[in-house]
Amino acid sequence: MDDQRLTNALKNLFGYSKFKPGQQETLKALLANQMTLAILPTGTGKSLCYQMYGWLVQRPVLIISPLISLMQDQVKELKFLGEKRVVALNSQLERMDREFALKHLANYHFVFVSPEMATQTRIVQILKQINWGLFVVDEAHCISQWGPDFRPDYLQLGKLRQELNYPLTLALTATATNEVKQDISHRLFIERQPKIICY
Known part of the structure; x- marks a missing residue:
C-alpha cells in the first residue's frame, strides 16, 4: 500500500490528516510482513499502528498488555x-x-x-485455534531483564x-536502550530478527 492510500485510510478510519513519527513506517513494515520492534515516544499513538493494521487486513489481532x-x-x-x-x-x-469470551x-x-493469562495452558490451547493476523506485545521493554519494569511472565x-x-508480530515500547533492544529481539523474535523502527 503506497503512502497516499495509507494517508487516505488514516483520514477515513481515525480522522487524522497525517501520521505521527514512526506510525507510517511501522504500518508499512507490517504490511510487508516484517516482524517489527517499534520504539516510539509516549504520546505518538503506538496503539494506532495495530488498530489500523487490523482494520486494513481484516484479521484478528492479539494484544499482550x-x-x-x-x-x-x-x-x-x-x-x-x-x-x-x-x-x-x-x-x-x-x-x-x-x-x-473464550x-x-x-x-x-x-x-x-495479560501475559499471566496468555501463558496459561488452557488459554494457549484456545489461542492456538485462531489464525491471528497480528500478535502485539505492548510495553515490550517488560521482556528485558535490563529494563526497569521487568515482568517474568513476559519471558514466556x-x-x-x-x-x-510464529504469527506476524509487533513489539511496542516507548523507550529502549541497546541492551533492551537486543534482549527483546533475542527473547521474543526467536526465529528471525525484527525490523527495528526507532524514533
Whole structure:
C-alpha cells in the first residue's frame, strides 16, 4: 500500500490528516510482513499502528498488555471508534463473561490479554485455534531483564509465539536502550530478527 492510500485510510478510519513519527513506517513494515520492534515516544499513538493494521487486513489481532488499566483504555477507545468485536481478558472480567469470551474468541477482532493469562495452558490451547493476523506485545521493554519494569511472565511470550506458529508480530515500547533492544529481539523474535523502527 503506497503512502497516499495509507494517508487516505488514516483520514477515513481515525480522522487524522497525517501520521505521527514512526506510525507510517511501522504500518508499512507490517504490511510487508516484517516482524517489527517499534520504539516510539509516549504520546505518538503506538496503539494506532495495530488498530489500523487490523482494520486494513481484516484479521484478528492479539494484544499482550501488562496493565488492566491500559487494556480497559484501549477497549474503550476501540469501542468509541465503532469496533464492537473487542474484549479484554483479565482478572477484572467476571467468570461468566470470561467463559463466554473464550468460547467465542474467534468472533473477536481485537483481543487484549495479560501475559499471566496468555501463558496459561488452557488459554494457549484456545489461542492456538485462531489464525491471528497480528500478535502485539505492548510495553515490550517488560521482556528485558535490563529494563526497569521487568515482568517474568513476559519471558514466556517467545514460547507462546512458537505455539501460535510464529504469527506476524509487533513489539511496542516507548523507550529502549541497546541492551533492551537486543534482549527483546533475542527473547521474543526467536526465529528471525525484527525490523527495528526507532524514533
